[in-house]
Amino acid sequence: MAILTEAEAKRIIDKVLSFSKADDLSVSLSGGRRGNIRYARNAVSTSGESENISLGVTASFGKKTGTATINELDDASLEKTVRRAEEVARLAPENPEYMPLLGPQTYLKTDPYAKSTANMDPDYRAKATFDSVDPCRKKNLTAAGYMEDSTRFNAIGNTKGLSAYNRETSVEFSVTVRTADGTGSGYATRDVTDVSKLNTREATEIAMQKAMASTNARALEPGKYTVILEPAALVANVDASLLNAMVRSMDARSADEGRSFLSKKGGGTRLGEKLFDERVTIYSDPTNLDVPNGAFSGDGRPQEKVTWIEKGVVKNMPYSRYWAEKKGVHATPGGGNFIMEGGTQSLADMIRSTEKGILVTRFWYIRPVDPQTLLYTGLTRDGTFYIENGQIKFPVKNFRFNESPIIMLNNLEALGKPVRMGGNLVPPMKIRDFTFTSLSDAV
Amino acid sequence: MNRRNFINLSGLGVGGLLVGGVPVYGNTVSVERLLEPGVDVATKKRLADIALNAARSKGASYTDVRIGRYLQQYVFTREKQVQNISNAESFGVGIRVIANGTWGFAATSDVTPAGIAKCAETAVAIAKANAKLQSEPVVLAPQKGVGEVSWKTPIVKNAFEIPVKDKIDLLLKTNAAAMDNGAGFVTSNLFMINEQKYFASTDGSYIDQDIHRIWPTFTVTAVDRAAGKFKTRDAFSSPMGMGYEYMDGLASEKIPGPNGLVGYRNSYDIVEDATLAAKQAKQKMTAKTVTAGKYDLVLDPNHLGLTIHESVGHPTELDRVLGYEANYAGTSFATLDKWKTKSFKYGSDLVNIVADKKQPYTLGTVGYDDEGVPAKEWDLIKNGVLVNYQAIRDQVAILGGKESNGCCYADNWDSVQFQRMPNVSLKPGTEKRSVIDMIKGVDKGIYIIGRGSYSIDQQRYNFQFGGQLFYEIKNGEIVGMLDDVAYQANTQEFWNSCAQLCDKDDYRTFGSFFDGKGQPSQVSAVSHGSPTTRFNGVNVINTGRRI
Numbered sequence: 010m011a012i013l014t015e016a017e018a019k020r021i022i023d024k025v026l027s028f029s030k031a032d033d034l035s036v037s038l039s040g041g042r043r044g045n046i047r048y049a050r051n052a053v054s055t056s057g058e059s060e061n062i063s064l065g066v067t068a069s070f071g072k073k074t075g076t077a078t079i080n081e082l083d084d085a086s087l088e089k090t091v092r093r094a095e096e097v098a099r100l101a102p103e104n105p106e107y108m109p110l111l112g113p114q115t116y117l118k119t120d121p122y123a124k125s126t127a128n129m130d131p132d133y134r135a136k137a138t139f140d141s142v143d144p145c146r147k148k149n150l151t152a153a154g155y156m157e158d159s160t161r162f163n164a165i166g167n168t169k170g171l172s173a174y175n176r177e178t179s180v181e182f183s184v185t186v187r188t189a190d191g192t193g194s195g196y197a198t199r200d201v202t203d204v205s206k207l208n209t210r211e212a213t214e215i216a217m218q219k220a221m222a223s224t225n226a227r228a229l230e231p232g233k234y235t236v237i238l239e240p241a242a243l244v245a246n247v248d249a250s251l252l253n254a255m256v257r258s259m260d261a262r263s264a265d266e267g268r269s270f271l272s273k274k275g276g277g278t279r280l281g282e283k284l285f286d287e288r289v290t291i292y293s294d295p296t297n298l299d300v301p302n303g304a305f306s307g308d309g310r311p312q313e314k315v316t317w318i319e320k321g322v323v324k325n326m327p328y329s330r331y332w333a334e335k336k337g338v339h340a341t342p343g344g345g346n347f348i349m350e351g352g353t354q355s356l357a358d359m360i361r362s363t364e365k366g367i368l369v370t371r372f373w374y375i376r377p378v379d380p381q382t383l384l385y386t387g388l389t390r391d392g393t394f395y396i397e398n399g400q401i402k403f404p405v406k407n408f409r410f411n412e413s414p415i416i417m418l419n420n421l422e423a424l425g426k427p428v429r430m431g432g433n434l435v436p437p438m439k440i441r442d443f444t445f446t447s448l449s450d451a452v
Numbered sequence: 453m454n455r456r457n458f459i460n461l462s463g464l465g466v467g468g469l470l471v472g473g474v475p476v477y478g479n480t481v482s483v484e485r486l487l488e489p490g491v492d493v494a495t496k497k498r499l500a501d502i503a504l505n506a507a508r509s510k511g512a513s514y515t516d517v518r519i520g521r522y523l524q525q526y527v528f529t530r531e532k533q534v535q536n537i538s539n540a541e542s543f544g545v546g547i548r549v550i551a552n553g554t555w556g557f558a559a560t561s562d563v564t565p566a567g568i569a570k571c572a573e574t575a576v577a578i579a580k581a582n583a584k585l586q587s588e589p590v591v592l593a594p595q596k597g598v599g600e601v602s603w604k605t606p607i608v609k610n611a612f613e614i615p616v617k618d619k620i621d622l623l624l625k626t627n628a629a630a631m632d633n634g635a636g637f638v639t640s641n642l643f644m645i646n647e648q649k650y651f652a653s654t655d656g657s658y659i660d661q662d663i664h665r666i667w668p669t670f671t672v673t674a675v676d677r678a679a680g681k682f683k684t685r686d687a688f689s690s691p692m693g694m695g696y697e698y699m700d701g702l703a704s705e706k707i708p709g710p711n712g713l714v715g716y717r718n719s720y721d722i723v724e725d726a727t728l729a730a731k732q733a734k735q736k737m738t739a740k741t742v743t744a745g746k747y748d749l750v751l752d753p754n755h756l757g758l759t760i761h762e763s764v765g766h767p768t769e770l771d772r773v774l775g776y777e778a779n780y781a782g783t784s785f786a787t788l789d790k791w792k793t794k795s796f797k798y799g800s801d802l803v804n805i806v807a808d809k810k811q812p813y814t815l816g817t818v819g820y821d822d823e824g825v826p827a828k829e830w831d832l833i834k835n836g837v838l839v840n841y842q843a844i845r846d847q848v849a850i851l852g853g854k855e856s857n858g859c860c861y862a863d864n865w866d867s868v869q870f871q872r873m874p875n876v877s878l879k880p881g882t883e884k885r886s887v888i889d890m891i892k893g894v895d896k897g898i899y900i901i902g903r904g905s906y907s908i909d910q911q912r913y914n915f916q917f918g919g920q921l922f923y924e925i926k927n928g929e930i931v932g933m934l935d936d937v938a939y940q941a942n943t944q945e946f947w948n949s950c951a952q953l954c955d956k957d958d959y960r961t962f963g964s965f966f967d968g969k970g971q972p973s974q975v976s977a978v979s980h981g982s983p984t985t986r987f988n989g990v991n992v993i994n995t996g997r998r999i
Contacts, residue, residue, distance in 0.1 A: 047971050049776045053585045055868060056578070057557065063479075078480045080561075093482065102534050102620070131581070138585075153778035155971040185779040266637065267675040267682055270999060274680030284999075373782075374907045378918060378938060381682060382997040386916050386938070388909045390782075409907070409914055409940065415999040446993055447940045449914035450785070 011040040011060040012127070015174040018164035021064070021082055026168055028091040031068035031098060033110050034168045035309075038064050041161025046134040049153040051142050056134065068094040072107040075100070106331040110169040111309045119175075119312075121301035123203035126178035127160040133204075134158070140210040141184050150217055154184035158204065165309055175303040179432070180204045185391060186216040187452075188224055193404075194452050195219025196371055196391035198241050200431060202301060219370060219392035226404040228448055229395065235366035236443040237359050237396070240428050240435040242369045242389075249375045252435060255383055255414040256291060256347050259317060261326040265336070270383045270415060271323065278326065285321040286421040292316040293344020300434055302345035310342045317347070321418075351424040351436025359425050359439055361399040366439070368394040368401060372410070383413045388449055407452075408445035417443065478522060478542025486539055486612045490521040490648050491563070493660050497600070500652035502565050503547050506572035508654065512549035512556075512579070514592060515572070516653035516823060519545050519563065520865035523646040525612060529623045530639045531631065537616060544865040547572050551579035553589025555846075559866035593848040593856050595825055597656020603819025604662040606812070607695030611644040611666050614696045622699065626670060626726045633730035636675035636682070640726070643667040643691070643965060645977075649822070657824040665815055665977055666698050667691035667965045668722050674733035683736035683935075685729040685920055688754050688902055689720045691963035691977060693815050707958060709887050710930055711923060713901065715752065717960050718813050732921055739933035742922070744994045748897035748951070749939060749987045750890055755900050755919050756878070757962020757980035763943040764798075764805055765876040765980065767912035768832050770841040774850065780971050782910025785943065786838055788850075796838045799947030804879040805833040807842055809858055814979035815963050816859075816875040823869060825858035832876065836948070844871045863974040870970060877961070877981035881953030887984045890952055897925035898937060898992065903962070905938065916940045918995070936996035946987060954983035 013021070022036045040062030047055045065078045068091065075097025079090045137156055145152040162176040183198040195216040201207045243252040255270075264271035264278040271279045295302040295312040304312055308330065316324045325341055333340030360368065367389075375387035389407045396402065417440050425437035491499075500517045507515040522542040528535040544561040545568055556579025560571040623640040630638040647663040668689050675682045692698050701721030706714050714724065751759065766772065767784040775783055790796040799805075809816055809827035820826055823845050831839050843851055844860040862869035891899060902920025909915075922934040941949075961981040968975055 043972075045972055047779075049778055050774070052587055053582050054776060055555075055557070056582065057868075059559075059866065065480075076480060080479060097482070101537075105533055135585070151775065151778075153775060155779055157972065183779060187775070187778060187783075191783070267677045267680070268637065268673055272677075272680060272682070274678070276677045373910055376905050376907045378905045378916075378995045379936075379997065380684070382999045384995055384997050386905065386907045388907070388914065390910055407909060407914075409909075409916060411916075411938075411993065411995060413997055413999060416997065447914060447916075447991075449909045449911075450942070451782070451909035451911035451913045 011042050011062050012160060012162050012176065013040065015164070018162065018174055019166070019172065021087070022164060022166035024084065025064070025066060025087050025091060026166060028088045029068070029168055031070055031095050033069045034091065035067045035110055035165065036064065036167065037163065037165050039161065039163035041159060043157065043159045044129060044134060045155065045157040046138050047155045048138050048142060051146055051152055053138060056131065058131065064090065066090050066094040068098040069107065070098050072103040072105065073098050073101045074104060074107065108330045108334070110167045111171050112169045113171055114173070114305070114309060114311050116173060116304040116311045117296050119295045119301050119304045121177035121202055121303060123178045126158055126180055126202065126204040129158050129204055137209045141213040144210060144213060145186055145217060148217060149189050150220055151187045151189065152184055152213065154182070156180065156182045171309050173305045173309060175305065177303060178202055180207055182207060182209055182212060184213050184216050186213065186220040188220055192452055193220045193224035194391045195223060196241070200429060223392050223404040226406045228406045231408060231445045231447050233442040233444055235363065235422065235439065235441045237363065237366055237368045238438050238440060239356065239370055240430040240437055241371040243438065244430040244433055244435045245371070248373065251372070251375065251385060251414045251417065252349070253431065254377070254385060256317065258383060259326050261328045262332040264326060270381065271326065280323050280326060283322045284415060285318060285418040287321045288421055288424060289318055289321050289418050290316070290350040291318045291347055293347050295345055297346065297348060297434070299429055300346045300348065300432055306342040310340065312342060312345055315341055315344060346433050348434040349427060349436055351427040354423065354425045356425055356437050359423055359437060360396055360401065362423070363396045363399060363439065366396045367405065368396055378411065383415055384411060385413065386411045407449040409447045409449060410444060411446045412444050478540045481539050481541045483539055483616055485541060486523050486525060490543070496650040496660070497652065497658050499563065499565065499568055500650065500658065502568045503545065503572045504652060504654055506569040507547065507549045507576055510573050510576040512551045512576050514550040514654055515547065516651065517545060517547045518822060518862065518865055519650040521648040522864055523612065525644045527616070527619050527623060527642040529620065529627060531627050531637065532624065534620055542864060545571060546862065546865045546868070547575045548868060549575045549579050550590050550592065551576045552583035554579045554583035554586045555590055556580070556582065557868040590846050591849040593845045593854065595655050595845060595856065598659065598820070598824065598826065599656065600658040602660040605664040605693055607664045608697040609695045611664065611696040612646060622722065626722050629723045630672045630726040630730040633727050634674060634734045635672045635730040637673040638670060638726065640670035651820065651822065651824055653824050655824060659820045659824060661819055663818060664695055665691060665693055666696065668699060668720060670726055670729070672726060672729040672733050674730070674737060676737055681737060683733050685733040685736065686902060687722070687729065688716060688725055689722065690754065690961050691815055691965040692718070692813050693817050693979070694718070694813050707960070710891060715754070715960055735933050736935055739935035741996050742934045742937045742992060742994050744992060746989045747992050748894050749990045750887070750894060750897055750899040750925065751985050751987065752901040753960040753982045753984060754902055754962050756982045756985055758903050758906055759917055760876060760878055760980045760982060761964055761978070762906060762908045763912060763915055763946065764832065765873045765978070767943065768841050769871055769873060770843045770847045770850070771871045773841060777969070781969060785911045785913050791838050791841070794837070797836050797948060798833045798838045798944060799836040800950045801836050802881070802953055803833055803836045803947050803950050805876060806830065806879060807832050807857065807859070807874045807876050809874045811875055811877070811981065814875045814961055815965070815977035816979055821858040821860045822862050823856070823860040825856045825860065828858045830857055842871060842874060847871065861976050863976060867974050872969065872976040873967065873978045875979045875981070878985065880956040880959045880983040883955065885952070885954045887954060887958060890954055890984060890986055891925055891930065892928040894925045894986065895927055898934060899923040899925055899930065900937070913942055914940070915943065936994045937992060938995050939990045939992050941990055946990065949987045949989055950985060951988045952986040954985070956983070958983040
């Protein structure tokens with residue numbers, strides 16, 4: 010059984026700690042089960058399920074550390090792993106950035122686990138796939154999709170008395186529906202903690218509508234357009250994405266070192282500066298019921314409710330423990346999730362209030378162009394439409410964009426109601442002067 | 453990749469190259485363990501036969517079994533310190549069967565007769581379950597058994613035998629060279645992989661292979677705090693299918709270029725490259741911002757390799773063409789109807805692109821692929837015309853072919869093998885021509901070196917590439933360095949604008965060490981050779997922004 014209870018995990022960790030001869034020892038025990046099903050051309054192509062458990066031991070002597078891992082949990086194996094970690098530590102060079110272990114911590118109560126997901130089996134996955142493929146077959150459309158579910162636990166402990174346990178579940182689903190002649194393509198994606206909240210048929214029907222509505226796309230000139238970006242265009246499950254890229258680029262050390270968009274001319278950081286439209290507020294909160302997350306970070310620090318950007322102003326930046334100590338500040342860990350505040354408008358409301366604009370379902374192949382300005386390039390994909398006088402008029406050919414989320418979040422026109430995307434809460438956005446630089450023939 | 457024992461090493465200086473971190477499989481082990489021999493061949497054959505017999509007795513019409521031991525050693529440093537050393541081993545068995553006309557796959561780390569027999573039974577049960585949803589039975593191209601054979605990457609120095617201390621010393625020396633020449637920061641990494649793979653199938657093949665790969669790389673950052681600017685320059689190394697001899701830095705393998713640039717063929721001088729990188733990163737600070745417009749591009753092999761990978765390698769993967777990757781990587785513009793015309797001009801007459809699993813020193817080179825097909829070389833584009841795809845045994849019938857191209861690969865014993873890109877390379881020109889000769893003929897152009905930003909659409913029509921270094925060419929001469937350069941093009945228009953090739957003396961390989969494909973995602977390593985090549989009238993944009 011790859012999912013250990015808190016008591017089972019603690020018993021093993023305590024056993025490992027009892028073998029320690031090092032100055033300090035920390036233990037990480039994690040495991041879980043992952044299931045997946047993949048389909049294409051309206052048939053299952055691969056499916057599988059795997060269980061895994063892994064114990065990691067890090068020993069330290071002074072500022073020298075060594076790590077060993079193993080997936081057997083009998084006493085002899087545990088002791089052997091401790092000895093190996095200690096042996097590696099003795100031979101390791103000193104780490105000038107070594108930080109002493111954390112003692113006991115107080116954690117927020119979070120609940121990112123759902124029994125329904127933990128109980129998923131191959132039949133459940135096959136049924137979810139059938140619900141996606143069946144409506145496509147009936148409409149002579151072709152579905153390709155993927156669903157991956159995960160049930161996992163992780164527990165940590167050390168010789169300074171730190172002890173923590175978390176278990177969580179998640180399911181990610183995505184589907185691409187194409188017309189038989191290959192001239193239309195639509196996409197939908199969902200991610201949930203509790204699989205009973207996932208309806209693959211409902212998601213597939215949206216992708217089907219987009220596929221059928223996107224045939225015979227017309228070419229518009231590239232240039233600056235008002236765009237409505239659906240949440241899947243801002244945060245992706247499977248690839249780099251604009252909003253995620255920005256939130257994950259806020260590390261304090263990089264900014265202090267002069268190599269981040271948050272580095273200040275002349276030295277220092279842009280903490281406290283207003284860099285975005287005043288409607289931009291982004292925070293992390295592991296206790297949020299829509300996007301629950303683990304209560305501790307990998308090094309044992311408590312995950313906090315922390316505001317990164319408030320009303321357009323940079324309020325906090327994540328720190329490693331080493332860098333925080335060097336700078337004499339609180340060591341805020343990077344959040345497990347992020348939540349961007351939005352408005353109350355639905356996507357339909359946002360379209361209705363748009364005189365001229367482009368509706369973007371998703372972006373694809375997003376890559377950094379300039380880390381200094383966070384300029385990114387990428388393309389629209391699987392459903393791009395022209396809006397005029399509050400209505401979708403016709404599908405348009407895909408565009409390549411070159412845009413920075415910093416500029417984008419200054420050109421904000423409206424925010425809609427946030428939805429869960431990639432474990433985060435993200436609102437649809439209306440942005441003016443979004444830069445499309447060329448056309449693509451891809452469908 | 454997250455379904456395995458995944459150790460996230462992102463944020464250790466490789467983040468710019470890899471999305472989601474570096475994949476590490478298996479358990480961390482001692483350095484000594486990496487040098488211990490694995491299970492002997494006779495035992496592997498006995499275990500493989502257990503799988504073949506168990507699957508057959510449960511009703512499989514075809515079975516292959518892969519007993520794999522995957523070893524990795526990664527070293528990460530920044531400036532004067534070692535950040536991480538990872539030694540990992542993963543060992544297990546993957547069994548693939550056809551039953552009721554359908555594939556089934558199962559894998560286990562329980563490498564015992566009982567564990568293997570049970571795993572084979574599971575694979576057959578999965579095949580039978582999936583058969584209920586199947587509409588077309590699998591048709592496998594025939595492959596004659598090759599008997600008991602072995603193959604080994606022809607390395608000179610096994611990288612795992614080189615003491616870790618030597619590797620650390622070399623990386624720290626590299627960092628010091630960069631810092632001494634004006635770098636503000638530097639990270640350097642060394643990746644070494646050894647795949648010990650045993651393959652057996654009901655065709656009568658028992659194939660033992662020992663495959664080695666190496667990749668040294670770094671990123672140098674120059675910072676001007678007063679101006680609030682920073683610039684980076686990545687290594688001009690290439691990941692290779694070689695041993696530690698790649699690190700020898702042989703003078704005979706250096707190709708001198710204009711402006712003090714050095715190209716590295718099959719031997720790499722990392723300290724020299726870091727020295728140059730630090731100086732060039734500083735030069736980038738004051739480089740002129742490019743004026744957008746049409747330019748003739750002179751593309752170095754260390755840059756062009758990625759353009760080949762994205763705009764030729766991926767679109768000619770047959771599984772993409774057929775729609776199997778539609779939900780993730782996408783499909784392809786290089787459709788079967790275009791190929792069937794036998795006249796689809798992918799590029800100009802100069803463009804000859806080969807797929808190759810045999811080229812020495814490259815990442816894709818093996819003796820046999822992961823379904824027992826001997827390594828081959830074949831044309832993808834001949835005199836500019838699309839002539840073939842990359843196909844494996846269960847795809848060849850779709851092309852009306854009789855045999856597989858031999859490009860099936862799984863990244864670990866617990867991954868199911870599928871079609872992966874072989875080395876895909878542009879042949880050099882037959883006329884004698886160096887880079888300097890080529891630049892002399894360009895009136896208004898840009899010479900681009902190194903792997904930069906890259907993005908391409910899901911059918912591989914529209915792409916945008918950056919680079920590491922950009923030099924402006926005016927009237928046949930380099931006049932200075934440029935910044936904020938990226939070029940955008942349509943794949944077919946771009947390859948049809950191919951105007952000139954350097955010769956074989958300029959030919960080098962570029963490589964991608966962690967190329968991702970599939971769901972769940974698998975990595976593979978692949979090389980792309982080319983000479984420096986000229987493309988006329990390509991659209992260049994200015995990527996400079998103010999925030």
